[in-house]
Amino acid sequence: MSETNAPRFPLLINGQRCEPSNGHYADVINPATGQPCAQIAHANADDVDRAVAAARAAFNDDGWRDMHPQERSKVLYAIANKIIANAMELAELEVTCSGGTISRVTSLDIPAVADLFMTLAEEVKSYPFVQNLPPRPLPEPWHSQVVKEPIGVCGLITAWNFPILLFCMKVAPALAAGNTVVIKAAESTPTSTLRLAELIAEVVPNGVINVVSGRGSVVGEAMSLHPDVDKISFTGSTSMGKHVQRNAAGTLKRVTVELGGKGPAIVMPDANLDLVAYGALFGVYLNAGQACESGTRLLVHDSVYDQLVERLVAVSGQIVVGNPMDPATSMGPMTDSAHGESVLGYVQSALDEGARVACGGKRLEVAGCEGGFFVEPTVLVDMTNQMKAAREEIFGPVLSVIRFSDADEAIAMANDSDYGLSAGIWTEDLVNAQLMARKLRAGSVWINDWHMMRTDAPFGGYKQSGYGREFGKYSIDSYVETKAINTAFQRNPRLKPLYPILHKCFDA
Structure with a gap:
């Protein structure tokens, strides 16, 4: 840990800020400058134990677990109001640790997370926590209820690229269902998560929300193996998602995972090419391409391929790469230099396999941000769907443009991937789309x-992009257990229609 005057962020356990048991803090680096912007507590397994114990105690208090949906709605609205009231503080923390642009965070992320809590505040009022099944005469009249109950202690592991959004996508439905949570914030982008957790802790009982920051190999490992954690929700790479699943299998934890992507977008011959140029690049350059649902494969019909490439190059040249705190900036840095080198490595692999760079493809120096790693907006052409850069998740501002000749070929090409998180179609024929x-x-x-x-539509993946859905009422489904409660009315055992199967004396 370097000497710095940057603010310190300890752990949040049982409603209180507390020091990590080992006393260890590490620098959080601003990716735009390469300089420390905060210090974050690095917890160990003992801290995870403390947080899980606090969450378990809070869950065992039926005042939270069994709160009426109307009252829980008020809590969710209160959280939304906390987000709105502290929007600029949260946005600045988000930008300085993640490199996301201030214009995106204030225009998209903060409004979206406030809206998510408000959406769920309405959904809990009508969510089927208790359903009465219609009566059936056979084998005899029973009263049957289906009850959806909170799972328990939920371990939530978020990724670094959209920290506050990913945090809320997990916390909001977990709380809406009546669970308690232990969050492992991404070690490189934890500050907005911790601050928002503190704000949420002001309106929920102690122990309902806990944050244990630190390395995934320590904190995430302890959470996914912990015998008193009932559910894990993980966002991150597909390889790490598989590891989390293996850990959770030991205690048969409930698991949902949102993993990698390689989004294909099909451009039909009748598509509005100006719309495609701006929209497809919005799909891949937002957050400098560091988004799992990015549209990184553009499948273009032969008849419009050359025209569209010209437009893509022209629009890419308008993207302003710079300091993410500047409202004029369109695109910020890679999260760190190692990741930036990885992105450029994929560009080189495409060149080695016969592709061409239509624009970009290099590191960019930004005045005033010399410590950051910026990559030019990049369009790769003459790509095939079998090239490494077209099959693996690059997680950078790199678009692969691939030709096709008919719609069936395009659909087959789009589906020829290990991933299935996002896909798109550009066309004027909406019926065919x-x-x-x-x-x-x-x-x-x-x-x-x-x-x-x-925030009211489901989001999640097919195939190796994961399973489970986030947003709206669909996200609550992932945080409840389903129980059937059946009540019999017939008290005379001799009149029970099924008892004679065993009790032959009733036949006499």
Whole structure:
């Protein structure tokens, strides 16, 4: 840990800030400058034990677990109001640790998370926590209820690229269902998570929300193995998602995972090419391409391929790469230099396999941000779907443009991937687009736009992009157990229609 005057962020356990048991803190680096912007507590397994114990005690208090949905709605609205009231503080913390642009965080992320809590505040009022099944005469009249109950202590592990959004996508439904949570914030981007958790702790009972920051190999490992954690929700790489699943299998934890992506977008011959140029690049350059649902494969019909590439190059040249705190900036840095080198390595691999760079493809120096690693907006052409850069998740501002000749070929190419998180279609024929959308193996299909995520619609993946859904009432489903409660009315055992199967004396 370097000597710095940056603010310190300890752990949050049982409603209180507390020091890590080992006393260890580490620097949080601003990716735009390479300089420390905060110090974050690095916890160990003992701290995880403390947090889980606090969450378990809070869950065992039926005042929280069994709170009426109308009252829980008020709590969720109170959290939304906390987010709105502290929007600029949260946005600045988010930008300085993640490199996301201030214009994106204030225009998209903060409004989205406030809206998410408000959406769930309404959903809990009508969510089927208790359903009475209609009576049936056979084998005899029973009263039957289906009850959805909170799972218990939920371990939530978030990724570094959209810290506050990913945090809320997990915390909001977990709380809406009546669970208690232990959050492992991403070690490189934890500050907005911790601050928002503190704000939430002001309106929920002690122990309902806990944050244990630190390394995934220590904190995440302890959470996924912990015998008193009932559910894990993980966002991150596919390889790490598999590791989390293996850990959770030992105690049969409930698990949901949102993992990698390699989003294909199909450009039909009748598409509005100006719309495609701006929209497809919005799909891949937002957050400098560091988004799992990015549209990184653009499958373009032969008849419009050359025209569209020209437009893509022209629009890419308008992207302002710079300091993410500047409202004029379109695109910020890579999260760190190692990741930046990895992104450029994928560009080189494409060149080695016969592709060409239509624009970009290099590191960019930004005045005043010499310590940051910035990558030029990049368009790769003459790509095939079998090249490494077209198959693996790059997580950078790199678009692979691939030719096709008919719609069936495009759909097959789009589905020829280990991933299935997002997909899209650009066309003026909306009827045909709906038919094509049904054939695409992805959790979200967007027509004539990208990143079309709304807080009342499900988001999640097919195949190795994970399972489970986030946002809206669909997200609550992942945080409840389902129980059937049946009550018999017939008290005379001799009149029970099924008892004679065993009790032959009733036949006499």
